[in-house]
Amino acid sequence: MRHIISVLLENEAGALSRVSGLFSARGYNIESLTVAPTEDATLSRMTIVTSGSDEVIEQITKQLNKLVDVVKVVDLSDGDHIERELMLVKVRAIGKDREEMKRVTDIFRGRIIDVTDKDYTIELTGAGAKLDAFLKAIDRTAILETVRTGASGIGRGDRVLRV
Amino acid sequence: MFNVSALLPNNPMELTGAEILIRCLQEEGVEHVFGYPGGAVLFIYDELFKQNKVQHILVRHEQGAVHAADGYARSTQKVGVALVTSGPGVTNAVTGVATAYMDSIPLVIITGQVPTHAIGLDAFQECDTVGITRPCVKHNFLVKDVKDIAVTMKKAFYIAATGRPGPVVVDIPKDITTAKAEFRYPETIGMRSYNPVTRGHSGQIRKAIQLLMTAKRPMIYTGGGVILGNAAEELTRLVRLLGFPCTNTLMGLGGYPATDRQFVGMLGMHGTYEANMAMQHCDVLLAIGARFDDRVIGNPKHFFAEERAIVHVDIDPSSISKRVRVDVPIVGNVREVLLDLTKQIEAGKHEPDQEAMKTWWAQIELWRGRDCLKYDRASPLIKPQYVIEKLYQVTKGDAFVTSDVGQHQMWAAQFYKFDQPRRWINSGGLGTMGFGLPAAMGVQLANPKAQVACVTGESSIQMCIQELSTCKQYRLPVKVVLLNNKYMGMVRQWQEFFHGNRYAESYMDALPDFVKLAESYGHVGVRIEKPEDVEPALKEAFSRKKDLVFMDFVTDQTENVFPMVPGGKGLSEMILV
Numbered sequence: 001m002r003h004i005i006s007v008l009l010e011n012e013a014g015a016l017s018r019v020s021g022l023f024s025a026r027g028y029n030i031e032s033l034t035v036a037p038t039e040d041a042t043l044s045r046m047t048i049v050t051s052g053s054d055e056v057i058e059q060i061t062k063q064l065n066k067l068v069d070v071v072k073v074v075d076l077s078d079g080d081h082i083e084r085e086l087m088l089v090k091v092r093a094i095g096k097d098r099e100e101m102k103r104v105t106d107i108f109r110g111r112i113i114d115v116t117d118k119d120y121t122i123e124l125t126g127a128g129a130k131l132d133a134f135l136k137a138i139d140r141t142a143i144l145e146t147v148r149t150g151a152s153g154i155g156r157g158d159r160v161l162r163v
Numbered sequence: 164m165f166n167v168s169a170l171l172p173n174n175p176m177e178l179t180g181a182e183i184l185i186r187c188l189q190e191e192g193v194e195h196v197f198g199y200p201g202g203a204v205l206f207i208y209d210e211l212f213k214q215n216k217v218q219h220i221l222v223r224h225e226q227g228a229v230h231a232a233d234g235y236a237r238s239t240q241k242v243g244v245a246l247v248t249s250g251p252g253v254t255n256a257v258t259g260v261a262t263a264y265m266d267s268i269p270l271v272i273i274t275g276q277v278p279t280h281a282i283g284l285d286a287f288q289e290c291d292t293v294g295i296t297r298p299c300v301k302h303n304f305l306v307k308d309v310k311d312i313a314v315t316m317k318k319a320f321y322i323a324a325t326g327r328p329g330p331v332v333v334d335i336p337k338d339i340t341t342a343k344a345e346f347r348y349p350e351t352i353g354m355r356s357y358n359p360v361t362r363g364h365s366g367q368i369r370k371a372i373q374l375l376m377t378a379k380r381p382m383i384y385t386g387g388g389v390i391l392g393n394a395a396e397e398l399t400r401l402v403r404l405l406g407f408p409c410t411n412t413l414m415g416l417g418g419y420p421a422t423d424r425q426f427v428g429m430l431g432m433h434g435t436y437e438a439n440m441a442m443q444h445c446d447v448l449l450a451i452g453a454r455f456d457d458r459v460i461g462n463p464k465h466f467f468a469e470e471r472a473i474v475h476v477d478i479d480p481s482s483i484s485k486r487v488r489v490d491v492p493i494v495g496n497v498r499e500v501l502l503d504l505t506k507q508i509e510a511g512k513h514e515p516d517q518e519a520m521k522t523w524w525a526q527i528e529l530w531r532g533r534d535c536l537k538y539d540r541a542s543p544l545i546k547p548q549y550v551i552e553k554l555y556q557v558t559k560g561d562a563f564v565t566s567d568v569g570q571h572q573m574w575a576a577q578f579y580k581f582d583q584p585r586r587w588i589n590s591g592g593l594g595t596m597g598f599g600l601p602a603a604m605g606v607q608l609a610n611p612k613a614q615v616a617c618v619t620g621e622s623s624i625q626m627c628i629q630e631l632s633t634c635k636q637y638r639l640p641v642k643v644v645l646l647n648n649k650y651m652g653m654v655r656q657w658q659e660f661f662h663g664n665r666y667a668e669s670y671m672d673a674l675p676d677f678v679k680l681a682e683s684y685g686h687v688g689v690r691i692e693k694p695e696d697v698e699p700a701l702k703e704a705f706s707r708k709k710d711l712v713f714m715d716f717v718t719d720q721t722e723n724v725f726p727m728v729p730g731g732k733g734l735s736e737m738i739l740v
Contacts, residue, residue, distance in 0.1 A: 010356055013305070014293060025298050055484065062481035068302040068322060071356040163355060 002031070003057050004083055004153045006161050007046040007064055008072040011037050015069040019046065022067065028052065028060050032085075032150025043071065043163065047083075047152045071163055080156035086123070087131045088113075090145040093120040097142055108134045119144060127151075180309040181206040181340040184273070187316035189216045190348040193244050195235065195608055196220065197228040201248025202288060203275025206340040220608065220637060223629035225252050227601035229259020229330075230627070233268050234602030237588045238563055239609045240393060242323050243268070248275040249337075250288030253295065258595060260330050261299035265592025266414060267391055269328035271319045278338040279307060292334040301329025309342035317349045326359025327479040328391055363476065363495030368503050371449070371474040371491045372511065378447035379519040380526075381407045384430065386459075387414030387591065388452015388477060388497050395419070395584040397501035398451065404508060405515055408527055410438040412453050414591040417581035422560075427527060428536075431459040432728045433573040436535035436737060437527055439728065443469060443735040444526075450475045452497045455486045456592075463487060465733025476500045535726050535739055536577055544719040545694050547571060547646040550701075551578035554616060554644055557701040562614040563588060563606045567599040567623030570652035573724045575618040597626030600643065604630060607639040614642070614705055621647040621674055631684040634711050642704050643713040645677060648720045656723045660738070681713035690715045 009015050016035055023030050031049040038045045050060060057075065064073045076083070093101045098120075105112060105122050108130065114121035124134055128151055135143065155161065178186065184207055188196065197220045200208045211219050222228040225247045232243030243263075247256045253274050263270045277286040293305045302322050304315050312335070319331040375381060383405070389398050395418050402409045402425055409419045410430040419426055428435030430442050442448070442460070448471050453459070460466045463486060475482075475489040476497055483492040493500055538548045551574050554562070564579055566572040566589040581587045588606060590598040603617040624645060634641055646652075654669040681688030687710045691700045697716065704712035725740040 014297075017294070018297060021297055055488075059481060059485060066479065066481050068354075068357050 001053075001057075002049065002051045003075055003077045004081065004151060005048045005050060005061065005064070006074045006076055006153055007048065007070060008038070008161060008163065009044050009046060009067070010069045010071065011042050011044040012069060015044065016046075018067050018069055019048070019064065022063055023050075026059070026063065028056065034150045034152055040163075047150070049151050072161060074155070074161050076153045076155060079159055081153050081159070082156060083127055083151045083153040084125055085128050085131055085151045086125050086149045087134075088147045089122045089124065089135070089143060091120050091122065091138065092118065092142045092144060094118055097139065101138065101142065104134070104137050108137070110134065176345050177343040178346045179206065179210075179340065180312055180335065180342050180344070181210040183309070183312045183344065183346045184316065184335065184340070185210045185214060185217060186346055187313055187348060188244065189214075191242070191316070191320050193217055193242075196244045196246050197222055197231040197235070197605065198246030199225050199228055199248065199252060201252050201275060203249035203252075203277060203337045204246060204340075206337070207246065207273070207275070207335075219246070220604070220633065222601065222633050224627065225255035226258050226597065227604075227627050227630045227633065229256045229270065229272060230262065230595075230598050230601035231605035231608075231630075232270050232272075233259060233263045234565060234588055234605030235609045236268050236270060236605075237602070238585050238606040240585070241609070242320055243270045243605065244273070245270065246273045248288065249277055249292070250290045252288075253290055253292045257295060257299065258597075260296055260332065262590050262593045262595040262598060263330040264299045264301065266387060266590065267328050268330065269323040270330040271316075271323050272330060272332045274332055274334045276305070276334045276336040279336045280338070282336065292332065296332045299330075300332050303332040303334065305334045306336070306339055309339050309344040312339070312344070313346060313348050314352070317352045318354065321352050322357065326357075359478065360494055361496045361499055363493040363500040363503060365503070367491055367493045368500065368507060371493060372504065372507055372513075374447055374472050374474060374491060375405065375449060376513040376515060379516060380441075380444060380446045380523045381405070381449070381515070382441050382445035382447070383407050383409040383449045383451070384412070384442060384453055385409065385415045385418045385451040386412040386453025389415055389418035390584045392452060392478065392497040393584070394452070394498035394501050397498050397505065401501050401505045401508075404505060406520055407449075407515070408441055408524070410434070410442065412459055412591075413576055413589070415453060416576060416587045417584040420582040421580035422582055427531070429576055430734075432461070433577065433724050433726065434728075435577075436533045436726055436739065437530035439726070439734045439737060440530045441527055443733070446471050448473045451501070452477060454482045457486075460487070461728045461734040461736070462731055465736070468733070533739070537740060538722070542694070542719060545691065545697060545716055547574050547648070547716075547718045547722055548578050549694060550644065550646060550697055550716050550718070551575055551618065553698045553701055554618070555579045557698065557705055558614050558616065562586070562616050563603075563610060565589065565599045565603040565606060565615070565617045567619045567626075568594045568596045569620050569623060570656065570722075570724050571618050571620045571623070571646040573653075574646070596623040600624060600627050600641070601630045601633075603641040604634055604637070604639050607641050608637070615640075616642045616644050618644045618646070620652060621645060621649060621677070622651045622671055628680070631681065631686060631711070631713075635685045638709065639711065640707070640709055641711050643681075643711070645713065645715050646718050647674075647677070647715050648718045648722070649674060650720060653724070659723070660727075660729065677713060677715040681711075686711040686713055688713045688715065690717065692717045
């Protein structure tokens, strides 16, 4: 089953490699991993999307907690949560496709953030499935390049992860 | 307004990084550092030279330094300290670090590093120490500012020794050892990201007791956690209070007195018949400071073919429900949990089902009657088991016994009856050949008056034999008990059982003359070829209080370790003699 795990960890050199090293050493899956400092510059927050049986997920959270740099671990999938991912897509936009591309982007509440006479760069935010749907909706051959951040997640309502 | 200190050209309170490092070791009460100098640590060695509180032990290979620090730590419960240079110094030390990590031994390993400005430029003797050691340390640090040395060292010792212990590497670039800073050693340290638990959850403890009291066929299975957690006394009290059978893992030997009637021997791949049968057929299992590893429970599917309730006590939550599902997990310091369990059982009105216990013990005695450790005592060849039995008698069961890895290790574990914790010192998790001799040096340094035996094989001993030189330099009277069958015995045994007697590369031709070798290092060497000479040789060796005596026992080449649970088989599917 897919799980989305949030980790607060010391913002120190090597902390990221401790986490990624743990996943590769123990053979856990990583679908995506994002990390950046929080409003408290001494802490980083990481969102890991992974999958595995309940036993494996239990081990993942325990092993993460065991890392000395890790302050807190929460499996967001245990409760209500929101996840968002950012995608940038560069598409060919010429002739009648140019108008169509703009329309689809609007439907998905995306934004065109860079324009040349031949292409658009589109910014799109949402859950991973929405980004997938967008890529399906446009002409595949028009896609020149895509880049995705991987999911960031946060608990709903008063579910708060902090020190 | 002006800053006075800015006017002083040289703040007299400022020390170099190297001085600070040595002061930190002194503050931690470190008496011995095992190490080997090199370019990146020259300033540290210079400071070691100028003081005499911390004694440096010069090994002959960095692997030996870490194993020696490891043996030191295992035999004393202090944190062992090693000091090595950058690059090859570190890579040589890695085997030692991984050994300590697998067995949760508290060590601080200080490694030199090239100067900060050279890091990442493929400098001479540079390696990514923090990267290389990351998967085999509890934690590691790269110190980038001289001001951080003191607090980093404080953290290193704290992390190494608390919670589930483990090795911590502190990597210090050369320029940091010459830079200056004020020295203040923190008295305590708090880390928001590191807070090991101590007390077990009281509700869980109650549940555990309820389960134990309903047991018809209970079993207590304990591991290295009881030794590391200094809980042998508390365990013994609880086991006697309950009257249940108790088994120890390879790492847990000495946690419960081996000569006691309630002890059913070691369990696992080479465990006793009675221990493995009781483990397989029990209905309530109390596991304490043990981790159900593959050498202990055999095939997990087979293990779970029979139903049993499991209570698992461990300080490391990730050890619980890792390989087996557990019914009552208790996370906590084993000593605290054992005390709580005992207190509540004594205060409660319930006691174990005596009728059921009688039946269960009768069954265990039947298994015990199988005499699974028997061997041919009439053989004209020296049987390795016999040597260990005699070693046990001659040392009155009071020696520290280190071992390498293989058949000799299993025989030592089976035949030397450890009644006390921290006396059996071996590489259980990583299974590192070459561990025994350097570990024995550390044990002997920490326990100068004690009898220290290194039980080894002719293959293992050669992996760190250079340390005989260190033993000479520091006059360490270790007794080397070499069970020489000219084979990598355990490899040979597997080849005999599972590879059609094809002894691929397990016979070692061209062995050195170990007697002459020992003598060339300045020690006493002796070869023993007949069973009747075993005991006199051991007596003579242990009467030489000041000498390292290297005993080369020429043993039966075909002897195998029994019982044996073949890989992939269930615990009760043992090959018996």
